[in-house]
Amino acid sequence: MTEQRQPQDPFREITLSDGSDPIEKGIVRRVRRLDGTVTVDVAVGGLGGSLAERVVEQIRGAALTLDGADHVRVQPVRNEETTVDLPAVDRVLAVGSAKGGVGKTTVSVALARALDARGYSVGVFDADIYGPNVPHVLDVDGPILTNDTGQPVPLDADGVQLLSPGVAGGEPPTARRGAIAYGAVENLLAQGDWDDCDVLLVDLPAGNDDVVGALLEHVPLDGAVFVTTPFDASVDDTERTIGLFEEHGVPPVAAVVNMNRFVCDCCGEPNTLFDDPVDVDVPVVHELPFDRRLQRDPGHERAAEALKGVTATVDAYLTDLDEAVPDDAVDLRGLPPASQVRQLADDLAAAEPGETVAGVVEDPVAVEEDLPAAAGAILDEIRRSQPGTTGTLLTLSRRAGA
Numbered sequence: 001m002t003e004q005r006q007p008q009d010p011f012r013e014i015t016l017s018d019g020s021d022p023i024e025k026g027i028v029r030r031v032r033r034l035d036g037t038v039t040v041d042v043a044v045g046g047l048g049g050s051l052a053e054r055v056v057e058q059i060r061g062a063a064l065t066l067d068g069a070d071h072v073r074v075q076p077v078r079n080e081e082t083t084v085d086l087p088a089v090d091r092v093l094a095v096g097s098a099k100g101g102v103g104k105t106t107v108s109v110a111l112a113r114a115l116d117a118r119g120y121s122v123g124v125f126d127a128d129i130y131g132p133n134v135p136h137v138l139d140v141d142g143p144i145l146t147n148d149t150g151q152p153v154p155l156d157a158d159g160v161q162l163l164s165p166g167v168a169g170g171e172p173p174t175a176r177r178g179a180i181a182y183g184a185v186e187n188l189l190a191q192g193d194w195d196d197c198d199v200l201l202v203d204l205p206a207g208n209d210d211v212v213g214a215l216l217e218h219v220p221l222d223g224a225v226f227v228t229t230p231f232d233a234s235v236d237d238t239e240r241t242i243g244l245f246e247e248h249g250v251p252p253v254a255a256v257v258n259m260n261r262f263v264c265d266c267c268g269e270p271n272t273l274f275d276d277p278v279d280v281d282v283p284v285v286h287e288l289p290f291d292r293r294l295q296r297d298p299g300h301e302r303a304a305e306a307l308k309g310v311t312a313t314v315d316a317y318l319t320d321l322d323e324a325v326p327d328d329a330v331d332l333r334g335l336p337p338a339s340q341v342r343q344l345a346d347d348l349a350a351a352e353p354g355e356t357v358a359g360v361v362e363d364p365v366a367v368e369e370d371l372p373a374a375a376g377a378i379l380d381e382i383r384r385s386q387p388g389t390t391g392t393l394l395t396l397s398r399r400a401g402a
Helices: 049-063 104-117 135-140 178-191 209-217 234-246 292-296 302-306 310-326 337-350 364-378
Strands: 028-034 036-040 069-077 089-096 122-126 154-155 158-161 197-203 223-228 251-259 262-263 270-272 285-288 329-330 356-361 380-387 392-397
Touching: 036 049, 049 069, 049 122, 049 337, 069 329, 089 104, 089 234, 089 310, 104 135, 104 158, 104 197, 104 223, 104 251, 104 310, 122 135, 122 329, 135 158, 178 209, 223 234, 223 310, 234 251, 251 310, 285 310, 337 356, 337 364, 337 392, 364 380, 364 392
Parallel strands: 036 069, 089 197, 089 223, 122 158, 122 197, 223 251, 251 285, 329 356
Antiparallel strands: 028 036, 154 158, 262 270, 356 392, 380 392
16 A cells, blocks of 8 residues: 555635635545545645635545545644654654753653663654764764655664764854754754654754744644753743743653752762752653763664653653644544544544544534534444543544445
């Protein structure tokens, strides 16, 4: 079974109120076909309820005119405001810090190694154009090569994929600012030939400068891990950074308080450098002691042990994200409720008698109320489960004899 790209001409026949079409307007993001099912990814978040519903139905009708279209699935794109498409990457997590020198890259690399040890396919993108040192920490050299289509191929750091401006054509000029700085980062990230990454860690520059702000707006981030030292100024800046990320819809996963304590080499006694506990507004706060071996080589096997708690938190977070939308379910969150009902009813009609279809919706009560009329006699049962705080999984059974 191969997935085929589809032409976009039928969607250009749809005329929107301003005279444009869904392709020109960026509403239709991707069209593909698999075994007679045409799937259209749409971005309708800014259209408003009634207009979005009308446009979705027009798109559905246009998709049915494509060759071989036996069934149409219209589904909203994730992070539709973003412009960087990473089709080979399942999840993207940022590792950020408001201050430089707090151990952000150490945590990024150590977390990558620890997740790799847990069986994840991991990539690291070094977004620090001003001081890209992930290649040095991972002990890999460039240059980055390109494939037959001109895409930069990530370097292999013992199983971890890496792209960094530090090994892309030499050291980048640190004077780059604004759109030029972000453009250099975005081009490398978006064009990278990532190989089926379960999770991509983005090692951000320190602070909230042009690159960080642009990445927040353009990259589909699923969450962020924040790194700070216990020093008051660092903690205060980190709190502001967490607020900035949340304003852009990027949830905090955890915070790492680095270098708060160490074990004396002479007597073996633990020493705490700061008396007051660090309190930041994230679900989980982990402490990472100063460890000379970890500082020298975050890619060492000790990383998995040192970041055991952080890795467990990230692992649980990624698992929750994946379980919220099972592989056999379609994520309908973001479509108008009427379009969610229509899609579930269509999917049920395309199923075999006795089979089930599943979808994740925001308002299960509203959808369940209208589904019986939309699906008709073939609907046998609706089961509801709660996979997370942002959506509900509905499982529909098709009547065995219908």
